[in-house]
Amino acid sequence: MTATVAASAPASARLVAELTAALGAGNVLHRRDELVVYECDGYVIEKAVPDVVVFPSCTEDVVAVVKICNRHEVPFVPRGAGTSLAGGTLPIGGGVMIGLTRMKRILEVDTRDRYAIVEAGVVNVWLTRALAGTGLHFAPDPSSQTACTIGGNVATNAGGPHTLKYGVTVNHVRGLEMVTPEGEVVQIGGVVEDQPGYDLTGLIVGSEGTFGIVTKVIVGLSRDPExxxxxxxxxxxxxxxxxxxxxxxxxxxxxxxxxxxxxxxxxxxxxxxxxxxxxxxxxxxxxxxxxxxxxxxxxxxxxxxxxxxxxxxxxxxxxxxxxxxxxxxxxxxxxxxxxxxxxxxxxxxxxxxxxxxxxxxxxxxxxxxxxxxxxxxxxxxxxxxxxxxxxxxxxxxxxxxxxxxxxxxxxxxxxxxxxxLGGSVTGEHGIGVEKLAMMPKLFTPDDLAAMTAVHDALNPDGRCSPAKKIPVGGHCIERTGPGRRAPA
Amino acid sequence: MTATVAASAPASARLVAELTAALGAGNVLHRRDELVVYECDGYVIEKAVPDVVVFPSCTEDVVAVVKICNRHEVPFVPRGAGTSLAGGTLPIGGGVMIGLTRMKRILEVDTRDRYAIVEAGVVNVWLTRALAGTGLHFAPDPSSQTACTIGGNVATNAGGPHTLKYGVTVNHVRGLEMVTPEGEVVQIGGVVEDQPGYDLTGLIVGSEGTFGIVTKVIVGLSRDPExxxxxxxxxxxxxxxxxxxxxxxxxxxxxxxxxxxxxxxxxxxxxxxxxxxxxxxxxxxxxxxxxxxxxxxxxxxxxxxxxxxxxxxxxxxxxxxxxxxxxxxxxxxxxxxxxxxxxxxxxxxxxxxxxxxxxxxxxxxxxxxxxxxxxxxxxxxxxxxxxxxxxxxxxxxxxxxxxxxxxxxxxxxxxxxxxxLGGSVTGEHGIGVEKLAMMPKLFTPDDLAAMTAVHDALNPDGRCSPAKKIPVGGHCIERTGPGRRAPA
The missing domain is CATH 3.40.462.10 (FAD-linked oxidases, C-terminal domain)
Incomplete structure (x- = not known):
């Protein structure tokens, strides 16, 4: 066992065996030809191949995977539909990619108190479709909404054309269930909007997976306009x-x-x-x-x-x-x-x-x-x-x-x-791995130190989503080119 | 020098001398009769007298005070107008109270990009008055708005009657300047609403002074309705x-x-x-x-x-x-x-x-x-x-x-x-010291551990606003009664 598994090394047989025992063979990919599909997200310029991709079906599966990764000291990274635009799902340093697309149940819809509880892999537009006829909808509408997952919207704090009036994802998230980098399940926020304690919901929305694996989301629903x-x-x-x-x-x-x-x-x-x-x-x-x-x-x-x-x-x-x-x-x-x-x-x-x-x-x-x-x-x-x-x-x-x-x-x-001009380098796509080098242009060392302190408090080993969002430590990425072939 | 100065002990002469040298005698109170005024905030049931109260005039003054407190290993706590309702300003364990009421300048108003930059001690309604005729206002309107400061609104994430449509304070804060518990000045957020990096603005708004002393606030301005x-x-x-x-x-x-x-x-x-x-x-x-x-x-x-x-x-x-x-x-x-x-x-x-x-x-x-x-x-x-x-x-x-x-x-x-019922124990007044004991009823040990990890990352010695917001460590408070005499 090594501290981190390099992107090109095959996963250890023991790691694969334990993941397979926990999730079943149908939910674990580890052959190179299966893995290359997961080497990048949408429109991004870096690539990295995971050692294993797993597809948990429930929160307990995610806990099991995270605990196995910790025992093997390998990094792990969540992935929704892979439509992100800044490399937020890249498995830098290899390790285990946790694909959330099989956690796709809409668990509860409450039209009176106007919230829904969904698993992280629910596709954005599915929720609005499920609400047809109720007069309610989920407001964030990224251009990728027919493919992107609500867990991914949470990771990047996604916006869309209607962000101008209705706000970005964080304005529509009331609570989260998250598996911490240590494998504990925490419930953050809740169905009512006023919550005491620190605003960890706001902190986690947009944190690009660096604080844990979000497994459920309590979203607020908006009334359709007249x-x-x-x-x-x-x-x-x-x-x-x-x-x-x-x-x-x-x-x-x-x-x-x-x-x-x-x-x-x-x-x-x-x-x-x-x-x-x-x-x-x-x-x-x-x-x-x-x-x-x-x-x-x-x-x-x-x-x-x-x-x-x-x-x-x-x-x-x-x-x-x-x-x-x-x-x-x-x-x-x-x-x-x-x-x-x-x-x-x-x-x-x-x-x-x-x-x-x-x-x-x-x-x-x-x-x-x-x-x-x-x-x-x-x-x-x-x-x-x-x-x-x-x-x-x-x-x-x-x-x-x-x-x-x-x-x-x-x-x-x-x-x-x-x-x-007093602006910033991302409005809605996130920092991912693409813009890590820009962060020191935007923030002073003291500002970055404050972010790093929070990162290290919640993700002390840096094993969860390494080399994302803020420049912590040094990681090697395979830069293949500045752009992506356009669809013909 | 002791690790913490008890509430009833007089401040060390050396501490007072250093604070006076830094801020001038007119900005330092240390006589018992002057201090009792600061033993509680509005409507609260606990009391604690600070050892010293200081009134900085600028961010550099706050830095100086925080560094002196750290050298003397005494706690410190910020205070705005003292209209908070849950003991958020109580100097638990004594130490230095940092009164921000002399930092009361409106530094910039930009009516085109609709923001204002104010010092923390600016009274809520002053800003709206300063905006008269521009067609803009600052939306959060707590009932205490003629007295309470914008820094205090930030500390408690204050609401008001118009919260229903316009949201609470965090929805109207674009950025902050804060002096960290170590005495570093950090700039968080900015004049545009989209900011990369962790949403520390959202984390700090409502954190009741437990992450540092907020000295400036960049607020978004709202258009007056027709x-x-x-x-x-x-x-x-x-x-x-x-x-x-x-x-x-x-x-x-x-x-x-x-x-x-x-x-x-x-x-x-x-x-x-x-x-x-x-x-x-x-x-x-x-x-x-x-x-x-x-x-x-x-x-x-x-x-x-x-x-x-x-x-x-x-x-x-x-x-x-x-x-x-x-x-x-x-x-x-x-x-x-x-x-x-x-x-x-x-x-x-x-x-x-x-x-x-x-x-x-x-x-x-x-x-x-x-x-x-x-x-x-x-x-x-x-x-x-x-x-x-x-x-x-x-x-x-x-x-x-x-x-x-x-x-x-x-x-x-x-x-x-x-x-x-799935609700919570505070909508807008905060936890302060009053409701600390309720936090374990609302949150699991894992949830509280996540909050404590963030607290300890940004406030490692716990010297900044001790015994507030989340139950960290044990502190003694003088419980004088369950209520306050009503105004006659």
Whole structure:
């Protein structure tokens, strides 16, 4: 037995035997050809192969696995659907990957006190589907919601287009069940929102698995709005669209969503899907409001006037009663499929996740034009404009080492500028392993020491999700390239 | 030098001399007659006198004080306005109290990105006053808002009547500056809402000073609503009023506030202030909605119908454009002065702070009637009905030891029932020293061990705010009685 099992070494036969005895052979993978599937998560640039992948069916299974890992002194890392974008599921240093996709039961739904208790592997959209007809839904709606798990949403504190009005995952989590790195089961928070004690729920949501394996989640449910209006506004320039965003917010309107798609992305989407977007537009805004029906026309009118004042035009406006209506889904499909459409215009891309104060959006967009010219890479933009959360998509060909270098340079320049503007290097994708090196740019040594103290208190051996979230210790990763092949 | 200075021992001359050299004589109190003022906070049942009280003027002063305390190995505890209700400011074990009331500057207001940076001693309402005319305000509005400090709001994660719609303090804090128990200055969070790293902001808000001395707070500002409606509804019974609360919430209405005042409290308020409340009503609800003017009449009508369906009557309904209008303030005065009115009907009282799932309100109110009969004490109720946060006020005479015993018994029975219903023992007042003994009823040893691990990581010597929030170590407190003399 060694302190850590290197990524390439086969798992010890004894470890595999114990895991198999605990979970059954059908829930343990250890052949190299089975394991490579788990070498990375979505869109990420590092790879690491686990020694074993296990699929627990219940909390007791997770406890058993964690205790076995501790006895063998091997690291372990949780994984949901693997849709994370920053390497949060990478088994750095090898060890055991705990796949939670078989813990997929919705255990309880209480429509009166508006909560649900779900296992960590429940897919985000399943919960909302299970709530059909109750008038309630689970608010966080990442673009990957048809695949990503609620446990994964908790790990990354996931957001989505409707984050602007409804908040991120932490705003909708009331409690958690977690298996600690020592293999103890703790219950944190509960079904009511006011809980004494430290806010460990808030601490654990977004901690990317570094405090333990979350096995159950008590989520708060949100009431469906009575109605909504979704507007598609077209602008000649990105700058004009962003000024309109500021105008809307300054008018006291809190849109349910406020998304920007720039020309390069519009063209990619049109080439792939032919939604009928104006391919010569500088930018498109999707502006959505929801609430009490009686107020919405008044508010939609105010938005139209602001759009016009910024030389934009409302190309389409739909009134809806539920988010299930086909016309509603049509508009959002263009946004949610944007990343998939990139394959039409570039062999490879790298999605960034910067944040700036909303008033700095015109500046950072201008800055990115400069980066694009200086580094000679194309940069597409589709992002959550309402909360200043950028997703610049840097296009390049990974067959050309010089393009790779320039794409990486562009990423660094953009994120450094976000920091300089008082923003940050991730709005919702997390730090994972990808941005560990950026943390010292954002935090002083004293700030990082405070985080490390908390990390070490709850994960003293560092065996649970090593080399994630905060730079603790030194770990080797296999950097395969700066981006991922786009879907064709 | 001793490890801890007992509460009654005079401070060492050397300690006082060093503090005086660092802060100036005008900022250091150490005479017994000066110190007794600081022996308790608002409405609390334990007392402890500090050895020294210091008033830093800036973060550097706080650093100096903390470093001196560490050299002398004496505990230290922060204090804002002392309006906390659970003993959060008590200097258990003596030592140095750090009064933050002279750190009262509003350092920056940014109305475009909607944040303000304030020193910890800024009084809650000062900030909203400073924002007059900008269309923005600071949302948390505890009843003590004209006195309590924003640093204190952070320590207890304070709520208020408008918590129902706008959330508690943590929802409005973007970042903090804190002096750690070792005397290092850390910056946590920032002006934008998305921050990588652990959510230490969320952890520290509500930690009751156990992780350090918060010196600056970056708060998010909320837009004033366009308009509002405030309704006063009268019911024959408490049960009917609470069923109406459920009806309103079930109809998908999110009131800005939803407060219940029961008959005993109505009579106390009337005796004291003569607001013209119906003294024979079983209960009164204050129901407030705000938002886009065009939607409000529609929503107010829906509320009226629900009130009527529960055999209630809307006695008064006002339409307002700002919360500064005299008629608006008149209605809220009755609620905010309720505690002061108690002096008319009882020599002493003890305010509790339980939470139950909202649907359990009818049950807990019925249960409290039983407690009142069993323990032979009167219990008045004025509380945040919309979020199930109870404030039963137990009336008794502290000159009668048997009444004291029965009042304490009533408190315990009510809070135990809150726990049994899946609720908790504090909604917004905190654990302080008062409810430390309740923590093991709410949390398993493993849960408490997780909290203790975090506590010990950030406050390893336990010298910062000892014996607060979580039961760590053993400390002696001088229990003077179960309540406080009511204002006459």
């Amino acid at each position: 109605a909504g209006r979704t507007l598609l506004a077209v602008f000649d320039t990105v700058e004009a669209s962003v000024e309109a965003v500021s105008g809307i917010v300054a008018a006291g309107i809190v849109p349910a969503a406020l998304e920007m798609i720039d020309n390069l992305m519009i063209r990619a989407v049109e080439a792939a899907f032919k939604f009928g977007f104006p391919v010569d537009a500088g930018a498109v805004l999707i502006i959505e409001i929801d609430g009490v029906d009686a107020a919405l026309d008044h508010e939609a009118q105010a938005i139209s006037e602001i759009v016009q004042a910024h030389h934009g035009k409302v190309e389409k406006a739909i009134a809806w009663k539920t988010r299930e209506e086909p016309e509603y889904k049509g508009i959002w499909k263009s946004r949610k499929m944007a990343f998939g459409a990139i394959g039409r215009v570039s062999p490879t891309f790298c999605t960034q996740d910067g944040v700036v104060p909303r008033t700095a959006l015109p500046h950072i967009l201008k800055f990115m034009e400069g980066v694009s010219e200086r580094c000679q890479v194309r940069i597409a933009n589709v992002f959550h404009a309402g909360d200043g959360n950028l997703h610049p998509i840097i296009l390049f060909d990974d067959a050309d080492p010089d393009q790779v270098r320039r794409a990486l340079q562009a990423s660094v320049e953009i994120l450094d500028e976000c920091i300089r | 308009a509002g409606r405030t309704l006063l509804a009268v019911f024959d019974t408490v049960e009917a009023s609470v069923e109406a609360v459920s009806g309103i919430v079930a109809a998908g209405i999110v009131p800005a506030a939803l407060e219940m005042i029961d008959n005993l409290m109505i009579r106390a308020v009337e005796a004291a202030f003569k607001f013209g409340f119906p003294v024979d009503a079983g209960a009164v609800l204050i129901i407030e909605i705000d938002g886009v003017d065009a939607a409000l009449d529609h929503e107010a009508q829906a509320i009226s119908e629900i009130v009527q369906a529960h055999h209630g009557k809307v006695e008064k309904a006002i339409a307002w454009k700002t919360r500064e209008e005299p008629e608006y303030k008149g209605i809220w005065k009755s609620r905010k002065m309720a505690f002061g009115a108690i002096g008319r009907v009882s020599p002493t009282f003890c305010t509790q702070d339980g939470v139950v799932p909202r649907t359990a309100l009818p049950h807990i109110l019925k249960f409290m009637e039983g407690v009142s009969e069993r323990c032979q004490v009167r219990i008045a109720n004025v509380f945040h009905a919309g979020d199930g946060n109870l404030h039963p006020i137990i009336l008794f005479d502290d000159a009668d030891p048997d009444q004291v015993r029965r009042a304490l018994q009533a408190s315990v029975e009510i809070l135990d029932e809150c726990i049994r």
